[in-house]
Amino acid sequence: MEQLWFQIRYGAGSSVLLLLAFLIFCPGAVNASETTSRLLESQSFLSEALKGPLNYSIYLPPGAEAASQAYPVLFLLHGLGGSEKDWVRAGGVRKTTDRLIKSGEINPLIIVIPDGASSWYVNSAARKGPGDYETALLRDLPDHIEASYPVRQDKPGRSIGGLSMGGFGAVRLGLIDVDRFPSIVSLSGAIVRDDTPDHPVSNQQIKLFRQAFGVPYDKSHFNRDNVFSLAERVNERVKTGKAEWPQMLLVVGDDDYFKLYRGAFHFFDHMRGLKAPVELRINDGKHTWPYWNRELARLLRFANAYFE
Numbered sequence: 001m002e003q004l005w006f007q008i009r010y011g012a013g014s015s016v017l018l019l020l021a022f023l024i025f026c027p028g029a030v031n032a033s034e035t036t037s038r039l040l041e042s043q044s045f046l047s048e049a050l051k052g053p054l055n056y057s058i059y060l061p062p063g064a065e066a067a068s069q070a071y072p073v074l075f076l077l078h079g080l081g082g083s084e085k086d087w088v089r090a091g092g093v094r095k096t097t098d099r100l101i102k103s104g105e106i107n108p109l110i111i112v113i114p115d116g117a118s119s120w121y122v123n124s125a126a127r128k129g130p131g132d133y134e135t136a137l138l139r140d141l142p143d144h145i146e147a148s149y150p151v152r153q154d155k156p157g158r159s160i161g162g163l164s165m166g167g168f169g170a171v172r173l174g175l176i177d178v179d180r181f182p183s184i185v186s187l188s189g190a191i192v193r194d195d196t197p198d199h200p201v202s203n204q205q206i207k208l209f210r211q212a213f214g215v216p217y218d219k220s221h222f223n224r225d226n227v228f229s230l231a232e233r234v235n236e237r238v239k240t241g242k243a244e245w246p247q248m249l250l251v252v253g254d255d256d257y258f259k260l261y262r263g264a265f266h267f268f269d270h271m272r273g274l275k276a277p278v279e280l281r282i283n284d285g286k287h288t289w290p291y292w293n294r295e296l297a298r299l300l301r302f303a304n305a306y307f308e
């Protein structure tokens with residue numbers, strides 16, 4: 001009614017007064033993007049490594065679309081059988097991130113949630129696996145995100161985390177590219193020791209690998225791609241001053257029905273032996289979304305602590 005009154009009194013051509021009326025009576029409509037976060041689900045771009053589309057969802061903090069500044073970016077990985085929708089629909093990523101930003105517990109950031117299929121975040125096209133997701137997520141995805149959104153492109157402005165298979169993937173990718181990520185967080189990471197006669201990988205685990213480590217499963221592929229072997233290779237670079245360890249947090253529930261607390265402890269112990277900065281939290285919880293919903297806040301606070 002107020003806008004109509006302005007039109008009648010001053011005429012339809014008086015655009016300045018109409019705009020003034022709109023601003024007076026509808027202030028939230030203009031500034032909504034500055035005060036409300038956005039979550040864009042299932043965006044897509046063409047990945048050279050995958051020779052096809054790679055989907056992702058992305059969280060943008062309030063004001064990001066109109067900001068002149070660049071924001072820290074967190075790459076957040078899903079678990080086995082999941083997709084770029086998991087953290088959005090089941091993980092409460094927007095609600096939790098909004099709450100922590102509003103309370104001042106973390107600074108505004110952008111969160112990228114890629115679809116990793118059931119790839120275990122390794123390159124597997126040559127061995128008839130799901131595809132070259134390692135290259136897609138370490139090269140193609142960051143290139144696309146940096147060209148499309150206001151994210152920081154320096155090492156202190158990046159972090160990576162994930163749950164279950166994605167917890168394994170976060171450790172893997174974070175150690176492969178230690179020059180990119182200053183911090184890594186693994187929630188209920190599907191971490192198991194190298195496949196050796198003393199510690200063979202179980203048949204159950206091999207079924208969960210979904211051909212990522214060869215068809216049929218080839219333990220040489222697994223051992224080369226596994227985080228224990230990878231940590232040894234990084235350690236050689238660290239000792240010669242060619243790399244620095246990222247800060248790492250491993251979190252797992254004491255009631256995890258895959259007993260992933262065993263792998264978390266062994267990897268924690270292994271990393272401590274290499275004098276790497278790693279923290280371990282074994283707390284009350286299962287291998288379920290209620291646990292990851294709760295622990296997402298811990299993940300975000302840890303990442304925020306190492307954004308400079």
